[in-house]
Amino acid sequence: MALMTGEQYIESIRKLNMQVYMFGKKIECPVDDPILRPSLNSVRMTYDLAQEAEYEDLMTVVSPYTGKRVNRFTHIHQSTTDLRNKVKMQRLLGQKTAACFQRCVGMDAFNSVFSTTFETDKAHGTNYHDNFKKFMMYCQEEDLTVDGAMTDPKGDRSKAPHAQEDPDLFLRVVERREDGIVVRGCKAHQTGALNSHEIIIMPTISMTPADKDYAVSFAVPMDTKGIYMIIGRQSCDTRKLENTEMDVGNAEFGGVEALTIFDDVFVPNDRIFLNGETEFAGMMVERFAGYHRQSYGGCKVGVGDVLIGAAAVAADFNGAAKASHVKDKLIEMTHLNETLYCCGIACSAEGHQTESGNYLIDLLLANVCKQNITRFPYEIVRLAEDIAGGLMVTAPSEADFRDPTLGPVIDKYLRGVNAVSTENRLRILRLIENLALGTAAVGYRTESMHGAGSPQAQRIMIARQGNLAHKKELAKTIAHITE
Ligand code: SF4
Ligand code: FE
Numbered sequence: 001m002a003l004m005t006g007e008q009y010i011e012s013i014r015k016l017n018m019q020v021y022m023f024g025k026k027i028e029c030p031v032d033d034p035i036l037r038p039s040l041n042s043v044r045m046t047y048d049l050a051q052e053a054e055y056e057d058l059m060t061v062v063s064p065y066t067g068k069r070v071n072r073f074t075h076i077h078q079s080t081t082d083l084r085n086k087v088k089m090q091r092l093l094g095q096k097t098a099a100c101f102q103r104c105v106g107m108d109a110f111n112s113v114f115s116t117t118f119e120t121d122k123a124h125g126t127n128y129h130d131n132f133k134k135f136m137m138y139c140q141e142e143d144l145t146v147d148g149a150m151t152d153p154k155g156d157r158s159k160a161p162h163a164q165e166d167p168d169l170f171l172r173v174v175e176r177r178e179d180g181i182v183v184r185g186c187k188a189h190q191t192g193a194l195n196s197h198e199i200i201i202m203p204t205i206s207m208t209p210a211d212k213d214y215a216v217s218f219a220v221p222m223d224t225k226g227i228y229m230i231i232g233r234q235s236c237d238t239r240k241l242e243n244t245e246m247d248v249g250n251a252e253f254g255g256v257e258a259l260t261i262f263d264d265v266f267v268p269n270d271r272i273f274l275n276g277e278t279e280f281a282g283m284m285v286e287r288f289a290g291y292h293r294q295s296y297g298g299c300k301v302g303v304g305d306v307l308i309g310a311a312a313v314a315a316d317f318n319g320a321a322k323a324s325h326v327k328d329k330l331i332e333m334t335h336l337n338e339t340l341y342c343c344g345i346a347c348s349a350e351g352h353q354t355e356s357g358n359y360l361i362d363l364l365l366a367n368v369c370k371q372n373i374t375r376f377p378y379e380i381v382r383l384a385e386d387i388a389g390g391l392m393v394t395a396p397s398e399a400d401f402r403d404p405t406l407g408p409v410i411d412k413y414l415r416g417v418n419a420v421s422t423e424n425r426l427r428i429l430r431l432i433e434n435l436a437l438g439t440a441a442v443g444y445r446t447e448s449m450h451g452a453g454s455p456q457a458q459r460i461m462i463a464r465q466g467n468l469a470h471k472k473e474l475a476k477t478i479a480h481i482t483e
Helices: 006-014 037-051 053-059 080-097 102-124 128-142 208-212 237-241 278-318 324-349 361-372 376-388 398-402 406-413 422-437 441-450 456-465 468-476
Strands: 020-022 060-062 069-071 147-148 172-177 180-191 198-201 218-219 227-231 257-268 272-275
Touching: 006 037, 037 080, 053 060, 053 080, 080 180, 080 278, 080 324, 102 128, 102 198, 102 278, 102 324, 102 398, 128 227, 128 272, 128 278, 147 172, 147 180, 147 422, 172 208, 172 406, 180 218, 198 208, 257 361, 278 324, 278 361, 278 376, 278 422, 278 441, 278 456, 324 361, 324 376, 361 376, 361 456, 376 398, 376 422, 376 441, 398 406, 398 422
Parallel strands: 020 227, 147 198
Antiparallel strands: 060 069, 172 180, 180 257, 198 218, 218 272, 227 257
């Protein structure tokens, strides 16, 4: 099999025996759960678009490893063009879903593990790169969705993994066997874990030799014995249970996060990509974080496009589109959004080849990209709320709107421009609410802050990559200072 259709993808996830819990209950069929289904639809879009001739060059690529056309989400970047196309693909998907489509973490894990295993093998004579390549080709052939899991719960932030009172607060090897390892721990905020076939685990921070058991990377199927997920709550999530499409704002698409527990999970030798080589933990973290910080210069921009469009439609429906301050706010939103895109494209265009042969983004620029993402979507949301008006959070429910007595009253008093139905006005406001405060706010707002690392993590990288010494030399030369 090369490329799956969206329907085949859904059915392939249905076949997995995943352990999923939500609201204190085991979810027997996550694929059909009304709260979870929109997140699956978002991943499905990565399959559906790959089937369309119009998007073939963006969504698919011929793999140099299998010689076949594969989905770009399973691709190992071969050039800076590949890096740029990745960002463009993510913007497109953000536009089509207005949500997190989840499949990027696997793609970013693929590329960071690919290059790190190559360098680890060179230093240690291990066999991780071949292990990874075999796994990667299997995922390309089967067109699988892979979750990339980095974030451990981390416990007391002042203590290293081995120094935590509870040794499981970072995922670790608890047993080494002839045929593999047994791991225990948890990965937090796992975007799309329950919509993935496989999961790649990576360490979450740089490590010292004392953290040997924690410097571990591997891949296992999501329904491996011992793995279970507890789904994260999202603001307004239970609106999806009310059968009120209007109130949800974006009824078809969403994202979802899970606390993913590894309760003594066995990993066979050929699925291990790092096992105790602590000095390479930092490299894997840095590269994965860099790729995912680049990713945000695509996906968040695409969702931003939808939000800007929604604000403009709300202005039209309110009769405010001609007001100069509204026009200016839309310009400002566009300026901010395109600045983020510039960062995503720039860190891609300035990428370079690694020792393993794949392409890595410019790490300084990728970190600048994500640092801007921790700020600009907040301003874009602020301006969208400004344009939308308070009705986006005070409008009556769809149930009231459909009520034979109350409906006509709502219809009369909440109409804006007469030619536009009140229903359409409310629909666009609910979409803005969804992106600003509802279920999608997880993916658009708070994830902009903390996803791919919180702001301070980027500032550390900016300090490291910024080459201040060189800048000082430049200044001294211009000022004719000799020491
Ligand atoms: Fe992809 Fe963006 Fe979601 Fe990360 S946050 S998985 S980059 S859509
Ligand atoms: Fe993310």
